[in-house]
Amino acid sequence: MPPDEPSNSAQTPADAELMRELAAGRMEALAALVRRHQHSVRAIAWRMTGREDAADDITQETFLRVYRSARRYRPTAAFTTWLYRIVVNLCLDRARAPRMVDLPEDAPAPETADGPLLRAERLEAVRKAVAALPERQRIAVILHRFEGLSHAQIAAATGWSEPAVESLLTRAYETLRAALEQWHTG
Amino acid sequence: MCPGDGELVRLLAGETTAQQRRALAEHLEQCPGCRDRYARLEQTWRLLGEWTPPAGRDLAVSIVAAARRRDAVRWWTAMAAAVVLAAGAGVVAGLITAQPVSSDRPISTAEVVQAIGLDHLAAEGTVLHETLAFNGDGELEQHP
Numbered sequence: 001m002p003p004d005e006p007s008n009s010a011q012t013p014a015d016a017e018l019m020r021e022l023a024a025g026r027m028e029a030l031a032a033l034v035r036r037h038q039h040s041v042r043a044i045a046w047r048m049t050g051r052e053d054a055a056d057d058i059t060q061e062t063f064l065r066v067y068r069s070a071r072r073y074r075p076t077a078a079f080t081t082w083l084y085r086i087v088v089n090l091c092l093d094r095a096r097a098p099r100m101v102d103l104p105e106d107a108p109a110p111e112t113a114d115g116p117l118l119r120a121e122r123l124e125a126v127r128k129a130v131a132a133l134p135e136r137q138r139i140a141v142i143l144h145r146f147e148g149l150s151h152a153q154i155a156a157a158t159g160w161s162e163p164a165v166e167s168l169l170t171r172a173y174e175t176l177r178a179a180l181e182q183w184h185t186g
Numbered sequence: 187m188c189p190g191d192g193e194l195v196r197l198l199a200g201e202t203t204a205q206q207r208r209a210l211a212e213h214l215e216q217c218p219g220c221r222d223r224y225a226r227l228e229q230t231w232r233l234l235g236e237w238t239p240p241a242g243r244d245l246a247v248s249i250v251a252a253a254r255r256r257d258a259v260r261w262w263t264a265m266a267a268a269v270v271l272a273a274g275a276g277v278v279a280g281l282i283t284a285q286p287v288s289s290d291r292p293i294s295t296a297e298v299v300q301a302i303g304l305d306h307l308a309a310e311g312t313v314l315h316e317t318l319a320f321n322g323d324g325e326l327e328q329h330p
Binding site for chain 2: 034055119127144151184
């Protein structure tokens with residue numbers, strides 16, 4: 001599950017409180033929001049684009065948009081719902097822009113108990129299987145499986161209906177199951 | 187009745203209520219087909235979980251710096267636009283208010299008196315301007 005808005009204490013001001021401070025021109029609030037959410041934003045962008053440099057660019061642009069919109073921001077929904085909507089839109093813009101096709105980087109194979117080669121092959125199979133999903137299914141799976149958003153939260157972040165999210169996820173997991181079956185154990 | 191894939195996905199993701207969870211668990215215990223479906227879905231779920239992003243650097247400092255740079259660019263752009271607008275407005279205002287001197291209109295004595303600064307004499311009680319008039323050649327001459 002994504003982190004809920006933290007309690008409004010002096011140590012961990014809620015996202016909405018940080019947005020108010022940012023609207024008042026306090027740049028430390030922007031740094032605090034970045035430090036709190038950059039991991040999730042970057043992970044979404046990385047899984048969508050397959051590239052670290054693209055993920056960093058999208059992460060930066062996401063928070064610059066947060067900064068630019070701080071004065072207009074109204075905390076009617078969770079900050080993360082709004083944040084995820086920005087990053088998803090930026091990923092889609094990038095995917096649709098001409099001459100912006102991101103090729104996956106060659107990642108070094110990590111050492112594991114079952115051998116680096118086997119693990120690298122398995123991860124590559126996962127990456128390819130997710131990348132092969134239709135765009136909306138891919139977004140739904142990335143937000144659901146990797147960012148831990150519920151169906152309702154995905155619906156709020158994307159603007160799709162909850163039944164549509166359920167349908168996208170069901171089809172996506174079925175496709176992934178078929179694509180990754182050879183990697184199942186037992 | 188067997189649960190759909192959507193329900194099994196919700197069970198895996200922990201999106202079910204305690205009551206739903208109990209009912210699904212009971213069903214899975216009794217239904218080998220659903221148990222197999224759930225086991226395969228669980229394997230896929232676990233495989234996906236291995237796909238983790240590389241550790242990234244902290245972007246907070248660079249993002250704050252980029253925000254300040256954009257602010258500065260926006261400020262200078264606004265200032266430049268304001269200067270251009272002000273200059274443009276001045277030119278337009280000048281064009282609107284400037285009126286050409288008509289060569290057809292005869293100039294009155296009073297205008298000439300005012301133009302050459304003699305009108306203050308009239309204010310002092312003289313009647314000088316009443317004795318000035320143009321002659322036939324367009325020259326100003328004084329009449330007794």
